[in-house]
Amino acid sequence: MSAAQVVRRVAVFGGTHGNEMSGVYLVKRWLQNQEAISRPSFQTVPCIANPRAVERCRRYIDVDLKMLKMLIDDLFYSMEAPPSTAPYEVHRAVELNKKFGAKGESFDVIIDLHNTTSNMGNCLIIGSSTDSFTLQMAKYLVQWSGLVCPVFLTENPAPHLKMADTTSMSAHGIGLELGAQPQGVLLADVYLRHERLVHTCLDFIHKFNQGEIFPPATLEVYRILHVVDYPRNKDNELTAMIHPELQDKDWHPLKPGDPMFLSMDGKTIKYEGESTIYPAFVNEAAYYEKGIAFWATQKETLNVQELQVKA
Amino acid sequence: MSAAQVVRRVAVFGGTHGNEMSGVYLVKRWLQNQEAISRPSFQTVPCIANPRAVERCRRYIDVDLKMLKMLIDDLFYSMEAPPSTAPYEVHRAVELNKKFGAKGESFDVIIDLHNTTSNMGNCLIIGSSTDSFTLQMAKYLVQWSGLVCPVFLTENPAPHLKMADTTSMSAHGIGLELGAQPQGVLLADVYLRHERLVHTCLDFIHKFNQGEIFPPATLEVYRILHVVDYPRNKDNELTAMIHPELQDKDWHPLKPGDPMFLSMDGKTIKYEGESTIYPAFVNEAAYYEKGIAFWATQKETLNVQELQVKA
Ligand SMILES: [Zn+2]
Ligand SMILES: [Zn+2]
Numbered sequence: 001m002s003a004a005q006v007v008r009r010v011a012v013f014g015g016t017h018g019n020e021m022s023g024v025y026l027v028k029r030w031l032q033n034q035e036a037i038s039r040p041s042f043q044t045v046p047c048i049a050n051p052r053a054v055e056r057c058r059r060y061i062d063v064d065l066k067m068l069k070m071l072i073d074d075l076f077y078s079m080e081a082p083p084s085t086a087p088y089e090v091h092r093a094v095e096l097n098k099k100f101g102a103k104g105e106s107f108d109v110i111i112d113l114h115n116t117t118s119n120m121g122n123c124l125i126i127g128s129s130t131d132s133f134t135l136q137m138a139k140y141l142v143q144w145s146g147l148v149c150p151v152f153l154t155e156n157p158a159p160h161l162k163m164a165d166t167t168s169m170s171a172h173g174i175g176l177e178l179g180a181q182p183q184g185v186l187l188a189d190v191y192l193r194h195e196r197l198v199h200t201c202l203d204f205i206h207k208f209n210q211g212e213i214f215p216p217a218t219l220e221v222y223r224i225l226h227v228v229d230y231p232r233n234k235d236n237e238l239t240a241m242i243h244p245e246l247q248d249k250d251w252h253p254l255k256p257g258d259p260m261f262l263s264m265d266g267k268t269i270k271y272e273g274e275s276t277i278y279p280a281f282v283n284e285a286a287y288y289e290k291g292i293a294f295w296a297t298q299k300e301t302l303n304v305q306e307l308q309v310k311a
Numbered sequence: 312m313s314a315a316q317v318v319r320r321v322a323v324f325g326g327t328h329g330n331e332m333s334g335v336y337l338v339k340r341w342l343q344n345q346e347a348i349s350r351p352s353f354q355t356v357p358c359i360a361n362p363r364a365v366e367r368c369r370r371y372i373d374v375d376l377k378m379l380k381m382l383i384d385d386l387f388y389s390m391e392a393p394p395s396t397a398p399y400e401v402h403r404a405v406e407l408n409k410k411f412g413a414k415g416e417s418f419d420v421i422i423d424l425h426n427t428t429s430n431m432g433n434c435l436i437i438g439s440s441t442d443s444f445t446l447q448m449a450k451y452l453v454q455w456s457g458l459v460c461p462v463f464l465t466e467n468p469a470p471h472l473k474m475a476d477t478t479s480m481s482a483h484g485i486g487l488e489l490g491a492q493p494q495g496v497l498l499a500d501v502y503l504r505h506e507r508l509v510h511t512c513l514d515f516i517h518k519f520n521q522g523e524i525f526p527p528a529t530l531e532v533y534r535i536l537h538v539v540d541y542p543r544n545k546d547n548e549l550t551a552m553i554h555p556e557l558q559d560k561d562w563h564p565l566k567p568g569d570p571m572f573l574s575m576d577g578k579t580i581k582y583e584g585e586s587t588i589y590p591a592f593v594n595e596a597a598y599y600e601k602g603i604a605f606w607a608t609q610k611e612t613l614n615v616q617e618l619q620v621k622a
Contacts, residue, residue, distance in 0.1 A: 183596065
């Protein structure tokens with residue numbers, strides 16, 4: 001049995017990446033009409049996380065906001081302001097931390113809306129296998145959103161492999177990573193799924209605040225193992241692409257011997273690992289520059305503790 | 312009966328838009344191995360049209376190269392060099408003109424490789440309903456490539472609506488606009504279709520040079536009528552998105568009363584034109600900034616004259 005603090009403040013971030021359109025347009029709409037995402041027991045604040053990137057419809061201006069968390073913690077967190085020469089996103093991350101973080105208004109939950117060009121469906125991204133509140137929220141989405149929601153767990157034994165994310169400045173956080181949607185394109189279907197998932201999160205939080213007990217449960221997750229890069233030449237250019245049989249197959253098992261890449265002149269390159277993996281973020285546009293063709297994950301079942309609001 | 316000059320020089324452009332990846336990677340490969348696209352009766356030259364945009368994986372640096380044709384004609388064509396303050400793409404367009412245009416090596420055919428986020432399949436873009444060479448080449452692709460190839464005709468009675476394009480500096484030109492592929496993503500399937508279409512073009516040109524007679528034919532085309540923009544507010548932001556029933560339905564008839572847009576708060580906006588149109592470039596990422604939700608086209612059947620090489 002685990003008890004968590006009542007939730008007073010929830011932030012919904014869109015445009016952490018400026019060319020991921022369904023979060024951008026939902027948050028813009030909610031900024032005009034905050035009532036649509038309000039619930040009686042807590043305050044919900046919508047926020048365009050990277051407004052300059054949104055304006056220019058780019059992922060970021062200088063550096064990827066999503067990757068800044070550790071930088072902020074290590075370097076800038078205690079500063080009043082970063083040096084004026086710092087990249088735009090560093091300034092913005094410090095602003096966001098001051099507003100939403102522990103030294104600011106101390107938001108309890110951050111919901112961060114993202115899109116991917118990968119065929120990941122309604123992916124929920126969580127950072128911890130032990131935060132009962134977030135795990136119960138994910139379980140609630142899986143059970144009650146009416147959508148198939150694979151859960152991507154970014155917690156890994158190797159600390160340098162921890163994916164940083166914008167939600168980590170609050171007590172609890174979840175990323176809603178919906179695809180497939182091209183950068184700079186708004187698909188109505190994705191927009192409607194994103195909207196439904198946010199409402200389901202808010203419903204969960206309200207029920208939690210009201211004292212509802214969420215029973216012990218199990219939750220199937222895909223835990224990150226390592227990244228797999230494209231084959232490249234000495235100029236760092238791709239010499240092969242995702243194999244047609246792997247394309248769009250996020251969350252499907254990739255077994256030793258399965259086709260993985262297709263070289264530019266038509267040769268199949270097989271997966272030669274020792275055990276079955278479950279690829280995610282297959283062929284994500286933003287990951288070419290990061291050296292990621294896909295994330296290898298393993299399937300696990302987590303035990304989720306019973307949850308109730310702290311009396 | 313129509314006779315055209317023998318073809319001596321063919322250029323294959325990739326990266327006219329730097330984030331359209333199948334053309335970029337095909338041309339990079341062919342630059343390493345020009346033999347793959349050579350034919351005995353003519354020279355084929357691959358070219359990355361906008362190298363700086365390719366390097367940064369963006370559509371363009373300062374202005375869209377595809378839209379520069381008229382500017383070049385009117386303003387810069389007779390100049391030795393544009394002013395140094397001119398946008399990068401103006402410099403590049405003048406360079407391309409000097410190399411491939413009538414005052415340079417005078418290329419006979421330009422094949423321009425593009426990708427779109429729209430579900431347009433293997434779209435052939437042609438600029439004229441009277442150039443028998445290009446029409447016969449399109450017909451040959453339709454008949455012999457083994458791929459379904461809708462033909463998009465950019466010729467319109469209103470001259471200001473003529474879509475400019477990079478191929479117009481040569482005697483004949485064709486755009487191969489393949490989708491759906493997100494910007495910055497390389498899909499093996501699209502790459503292989505692009506490769507096959509280029510080879511089919513080259514086969515056609517070689518047969519033509521060899522004296523093969525291409526009989527009179529008809530060709531079904533979609534002729535541009537006008538653009539349809541998204542509903543927008545006073546800040547020019549979208550207030551509606553492509554309706555799920557129109558999404559991915561490029562080339563399908565849109566009849567008066569059919570759903571066209573879905574407003575951000577869920578209301579359907581119907582098409583209220585007087586006659587059936589055939590949308591193309593539905594929800595293309597690059598066209599949001601240009602005020603284009605899709606191009607309205609009409610279906611027509613063109614008569615194509617018999618073609619033979621000039622004796
Ligand atoms: Zn993102
Ligand atoms: Zn293009």
